[in-house]
Amino acid sequence: MKALVLQEYNKFVYTDVAEPQIEENEVLVEVKACGICGSDVHGMDGSTGRRIPPIIMGHEAAGVIARVGPRVRGWRTGERVTFDSTMWCGECWRCRRGEINLCEHRMVLGVSCAEYRRHGAFARFVAIPQHILYRVPADVSFAQAAMTEPLAVAFHGVHLARPEVGESAVVVGAGMIGLLIIQVLKASGCQQIIALDVDPSKLSRARELGASAALDSRNPDTPAELLRLTDGRGAHMALEAVGISAAVQSAVSAVRMGGRVVLVGNLSAKVELPLQLVVTRQLALQGSCASQGEYDACLDLIARKRINVDAFMSARAPLEEGASWFDRLHRQEPGLMKVILEP
Numbered sequence: 001m002k003a004l005v006l007q008e009y010n011k012f013v014y015t016d017v018a019e020p021q022i023e024e025n026e027v028l029v030e031v032k033a034c035g036i037c038g039s040d041v042h043g044m045d046g047s048t049g050r051r052i053p054p055i056i057m058g059h060e061a062a063g064v065i066a067r068v069g070p071r072v073r074g075w076r077t078g079e080r081v082t083f084d085s086t087m088w089c090g091e092c093w094r095c096r097r098g099e100i101n102l103c104e105h106r107m108v109l110g111v112s113c114a115e116y117r118r119h120g121a122f123a124r125f126v127a128i129p130q131h132i133l134y135r136v137p138a139d140v141s142f143a144q145a146a147m148t149e150p151l152a153v154a155f156h157g158v159h160l161a162r163p164e165v166g167e168s169a170v171v172v173g174a175g176m177i178g179l180l181i182i183q184v185l186k187a188s189g190c191q192q193i194i195a196l197d198v199d200p201s202k203l204s205r206a207r208e209l210g211a212s213a214a215l216d217s218r219n220p221d222t223p224a225e226l227l228r229l230t231d232g233r234g235a236h237m238a239l240e241a242v243g244i245s246a247a248v249q250s251a252v253s254a255v256r257m258g259g260r261v262v263l264v265g266n267l268s269a270k271v272e273l274p275l276q277l278v279v280t281r282q283l284a285l286q287g288s289c290a291s292q293g294e295y296d297a298c299l300d301l302i303a304r305k306r307i308n309v310d311a312f313m314s315a316r317a318p319l320e321e322g323a324s325w326f327d328r329l330h331r332q333e334p335g336l337m338k339v340i341l342e343p
Contacts (some may be wrong), residue, residue: 003123035060059085061121061144135139147309152291154180165189174202178241243267
């Protein structure tokens with residue numbers, strides 16, 4: 001079969017590779033659409049250490065079941081499916097508690113690191129365990145279904161923030177995950193959703209997708225404006241979707257006493273934390289990792305058009321052109337967000 005292989009750092013080859021052999025409890029999925037994730041772009045140059053070549057990347061995908069293993073139950077060939085990016089065991093202590101994203105034996109599709117290598121979906125076929133499959137509704141396209149994974153990441157972060165109807169929220173970082181968070185917060189009934197970013201175009205898009213206010217985090221007047229918009233107290237919650245010190249500090253500063261801060265972004269391995277603000281204002285600080293089985297809910301939101309995933313699709317291109325699109329994303333071409341590759 002054909003696949004897009006990261007042969008060495010910063011070098012992709014579109015080539016023939018062996019078709020995956022499925023285990024007894026796996027299905028073979030014929031990939032119809034696979035999105036390029038920011039983690040793939042960062043992984044291609046070796047900066048993350050989680051895409052050690054050679055590796056077929058790709059974990060935001062959807063397709064059709066082409067073959068089923070002998071122990072597969074409830075799935076048949078021809079079904080339209082998407083799948084979790086986290087491959088969890090279902091048997092460890094964490095999985096038995098429902099914390100499947102924290103599985104003690106987890107692997108991430110399309111990742112190769114010191115502990116494991118699991119080829120992903122930038123290929124014609126990919127092998128997927130049956131327990132991480134989800135059916136794609138008839139009125140959701142393959143490209144839209146490939147957006148379920150990033151939407152689930154946003155959904156999980158919002159779930160951990162515990163929003164209540166009428167509350168206020170600040171979203172720090174208006175990239176794709178931040179914009180998805182804004183939409184999920186709106187669907188959850190948040191009354192005031194304030195986006196913070198430094199890019200005017202991202203702030204404009206945040207307003208288009210549901211933010212009630214969009215502020216430049218570098219503007220010295222922003223803290224006062226944020227207080228004005230939240231009854232002088234600060235927001236009930238803040239979700240950080242970047243992963244750098246300045247963004248984390250903005251999130252902590254944006255909430256009221258007793259507020260909740262959820263950290264979704266993880267661009268930096270370490271950040272500076274304003275500890276005294278967290279302690280003396282009794283803030284709840286929560287990390288958010290991947291997703292925890294929210295795919296069905298996300299697919300439903302897409303199908304009912306409560307979440308607009310089409311707004312993020314900058315291009316759909318053949319898989320054979322993947323190397324050039326990776327290069328354009330790596331160079332941070334203006335206006336380029338989600339690229340969907342189609343084998």
